[in-house]
Amino acid sequence: MNGNTATPADVPPVAPVADRLRITEIFHSVQGEADAIGWPTVFVRLTGCPLRCVWCDTEYSFHGGQWHDIDTIVAHVASFVAKHVCVTGGEPLAQKRCLALLRKLCDAGHEVSLETSGALDVSGVDPRVRKVMDLKAPDSGESARNLWSNLDHLLPHDQVKFVIASRGDFEWARDVVREHALDQRVMPLFSPVWSKVQPRELAEWILAERLPVRFQLQLHKLLWNDAAGH
Numbered sequence: 001m002n003g004n005t006a007t008p009a010d011v012p013p014v015a016p017v018a019d020r021l022r023i024t025e026i027f028h029s030v031q032g033e034a035d036a037i038g039w040p041t042v043f044v045r046l047t048g049c050p051l052r053c054v055w056c057d058t059e060y061s062f063h064g065g066q067w068h069d070i071d072t073i074v075a076h077v078a079s080f081v082a083k084h085v086c087v088t089g090g091e092p093l094a095q096k097r098c099l100a101l102l103r104k105l106c107d108a109g110h111e112v113s114l115e116t117s118g119a120l121d122v123s124g125v126d127p128r129v130r131k132v133m134d135l136k137a138p139d140s141g142e143s144a145r146n147l148w149s150n151l152d153h154l155l156p157h158d159q160v161k162f163v164i165a166s167r168g169d170f171e172w173a174r175d176v177v178r179e180h181a182l183d184q185r186v187m188p189l190f191s192p193v194w195s196k197v198q199p200r201e202l203a204e205w206i207l208a209e210r211l212p213v214r215f216q217l218q219l220h221k222l223l224w225n226d227a228a229g230h
Contacts, residue, residue: 021073021097022047022065024090028080032219034132034159035187036113041084042077046098049090051117053140055165055193061090070097074104088115093122102129118160119145123153131158132189135176137169139193151180158186162213165193170205183212191216 024045031041045058047065068076077085085105092098093116105112106128113130116122119142122131133150136142140163154160160182162173173190182188190213192202203215 019069019071019097019100020067021070021095021101023068023073024061024065026073026076028082030219031084031086033191033216034113034115034161034189035130036084036086036111037216037219039084040082041086042080042082044073044077044085044087044101046087046089046092046095048094049117050094051091051119051136051142051145053136053142053163055140055163055196057194058088058090070101070104073101074108077105077110078108083111084113085110086113086115091117091120093120093125099124099126102126117142117145118150119147121147122150125153127155131155132161133158134161134163135173137162137164137172139165139169139196143172151182151185154186156186159189160186161189161191163191163193164202165196167205170197170202174209174211177211177213188213189216190214191218194218 024047026042026044028040028042031037031039045061047061047063049062087098087102092114102112102114103126106126112128113132114125115132116134118134118136122133125131131154135146164170164173177183177188190202190206192199199217206213206215
């Protein structure tokens, strides 16, 4: 037998499927939106999404990716020595083991946020996690997928994001904020779709309506456009 031939004892054990997630990328960048905007942040982008929003800017995360065990992901995140961690996608909750990753990242002492579409149940998310949850406006093509019962599981540190592609989207979002008194429960975020609504235009709509919402631009797009890994 060749002396370099691996024996079973030399082969590292394969992590059980229950402890693994399919990952598109893990990278260190500046948080571009929500209440942690501007902070150096480690992003863990999970693969897969059941939605197909017409303005999606992360379609590359729908397929592919590689399997990693959760403890390895947590260790990789720790190597960047960053306080803030954002678990995103795609739609991270499409992989049920995302909940275990969120819990372990919190246990490791990170400030953890979750970017989620609002179409999947958030009730099982660790309460230490800041949920940044979309409500899909009509022009996304996916507003019928909004899971309205998710509003019952939001905490004061959570945020609800509306991505605005038209005046019609704005009026829909305005009415949702008022109907559900979202500004009294969480932080509502209004963000323009890149190239569809001018940022100044959206800001002026918000001011004219006296809306108690937070206007935001995607800082990472101003810095790096749509480059993956940023």
